[in-house]
Amino acid sequence: MHIPDNYLSPSTCAVFTAAMLPVWYYSIRKIKMELPKDKIPLIGVGAAFSFLLMMFNLPIPGGTTAHAVGGTLIALLLGPYAACIAISVALFIQALVFGDGGILSFAANCFNMAFVLPFAGYYTFRFIRNLFSSSAGEKIAILLGAYVGINMAAFVAAIEFGVQPLLFTNSAGQALYSPYPLAVAIPAMLLPHLLIAGIAEAVFTLAIYEFIAKVSPGLIQDNKKQKLNPIFALLIVLIIASPLGLLASGTAWGEWGADEIAADASLGTALGYIPAKIANGFSYDALLPDYTMAGMSDVMGYILSAVIGAALLIIVFKIIGTFVSERKRTV
Amino acid sequence: MMNSLIKLLKVQYEYEDIKALTDISLNIAEGEFVLLSGPNGAGKSTLFKLLNGLIFPTGGEYFFADEKITADKLKDIVFAKKFHKRIGYVFQNPDMQLFNHTVYDEIAFGPRQMGLSEIEIKNRVEQLLTFLDIEHLSQRAPYHLSGGEKKKTAIAAVLSLNPDILMMDEPVNGLDEKSRDWIEQFIMDFSKAGKTLLIASHDKAWQLMPGVRVVNFTSEHTIIE
Amino acid sequence: MKEKEQFNVNNKQPHRDIPMWLLQNDDYLPQKDRERYLSKTLLGILGRLIHFRQQMQIQTESFFSVTFKLIYVFLLIFSIALAHTITFLLLLLAGLLAYICLLDGRQILSLLKPAIGAMVFTFIIIVPAIFLQGTIVMLLPFKVFLSTLLVAALSRSTPFYLITKALGGLHVPSVFIMSLDLTINYIVLLGNTAIDLLQALKLRSVGRNTGKYESMGNVLGMTFLKSQEYAKQTHAAMLCRGFTGEYHVVQQHHWQKKYIIYTMAIMLLLVLFIHIEGY
Ligand SMILES: Nc1ncnc2c1ncn2[C@@H]1O[C@H](COP(=O)(O)OP(=O)(O)O)[C@@H](O)[C@H]1O
């Protein structure tokens, strides 16, 4: 679901940036007001989870891939506002360091995965849990919340792709940016998420949530024990397992490189041309493109990328935590 | 009862894990002469730092002239400067307080910042030089003065701000008899003139000074009167 | 009682009169002034120096002995310097990040600040070289970042006196250790003195300071004078107590099981380095 650069027009990107600025601002304010200070470093742990989950590419019949995001999970643990910031920062590091998702399209990706996803997931969860307040009801609410969240995000992403060829074409009628209309983009995005990534997201969310509820209830309820070691152990397991994401060899729908898109057959036949702006639009060289490292096997590169990404996210939020708690101490 | 100048409510302070102030509640009114008495390590110097806004309570509250003192408030530069102007703090070690090239500049440092005219500044400095018996040191470098002379210079440098309250941390520590007597006399005169004073000393004899209110600092880092 | 009489006002040398203006309260409203020169620039830098002081309180009960840490850091820095591909450096980066993400936020900051500072500084220095030699020299700032981070991490986790002790055990010449020891001593005093003087300056900065740079210069000058004086006194005190310039280190080299792990850690580093760098 990471939209690369040049698949959305710069004007589309600008619209989403304008939409995300107040969301980020309000989320930060909410976090400052409502989240206990000692939980701020936990946003980093949440972001690290999300980062790792997004590295697990799942193969989808038809040659593409999709992945879970973990947004609903973070929203359940720390609230949707913290989830929004956590995923935004994770996406930022993915774009900047690993070239996953574009720089210009960063805000659009945040809108889908950091805003639509956790909020849709969280409020679906709340709604269903209020209907059935049993413990089975809570499980169902978690599963459905996660499922609805990621599919809403995929749906919104599909619309963003789908409106591009309607709005931006050259004189020959060839698309400048993403070439597929809504009728193609929506099923192409939604089916993998409805059938595979959504189920993965739901299962991951419930499994990790229950794991945390068991080993470190303090993260979920206040005044209970808050143990981080098992959580770090889980992170390490995810890091070591991350190369499984390499097994899905295709490229996710909508994340092709310029060389792949001409041969893509989502329209029934191969597209046959490279949309002008995708061929030569904005380009950014990431430090570790696609989670690989020159001179190292893909598996090693993937694991190291996972370590670097997850550690960076935890570090970032721990540092932010010091500024916030320092202010508290001196007031 | 005069106006309250300093009010501490259950103030606490720790250096990392080391307790330095526990549960301190203290009121100082204008014109009072308060003697903080207590053993080394009780927390007297720490209390001075706190009263001067160099550190902030980790628990409890500190009010100066009915205004709560917090780190945020002292970020307001105008407020901070006014606050610092109203407290004159003579460090335990005058070596650490003097940084100008001459005694004259040292004393003129504060008034110059307050935007007084050069004539007024000269007036203040010269009167203080006379008052403290250090006219002859006017052009000397503070770095090379004797301990007692340094102490007097530090006092003059602080008094030139005309603070509302004068605080001195162990003012006679390490001074000879003559300087000690001089400082004792100065403190008594100053108090008699109606100025507010907060002095720390572990010297029991000082508890007998006229008009003094003794506040005992215990080795448990709290105070009893 | 004699003491009581001592406080008879008339007993003492007569005091001059208190100046009139001291008996009135000023109605003073300060002007706005830039204050960053005090709090942001020097106080910040010196705060970092003071970190050395906090170091003395760190308790270390580590599985890895100080000598091992010292050797390992030395090896790592050596291999960083020799590395000519980014791969090995990235591997170290991953390891270091994983280590520091376990520390708390303030400790992380105290490690990252000098490392990033050193990196930016190196980067600025080599900017001209990038135009001449292409991007290969870009490794240099990264190398500096990693090395500084390593040294910072070592100094954070290990009190300095233990490092000098370990150096003594490794038969590093005592002249070298002594100058290191004295330097650290000097820096601690420098930091403490500067903080005190800056506080004095701050407390008396009650208005518009037209000579900010002069004041700053005075404080700095005084800081150096004072801390040099104290450092000399410290050294003299060491000599007076029989210090001869030798760092005697009593060491017992019992065979311990953990040495196997030490050896394995060193082998792993060497194998990785040789494999990745293709020697
Ligand atoms: N900078 C500091 N770091 C850590 N502990 C300190 C520091 N300054 C003072 N202390 C500790 O705080 C306590 C109070 O010290 P202090 O206020 O200097 O006492 P006093 O001035 O009454 O002798 C003592 O136990 C002292 O060791």
Ligand SMILES: [Mg+2]
């Ligand atoms: Mg003291």
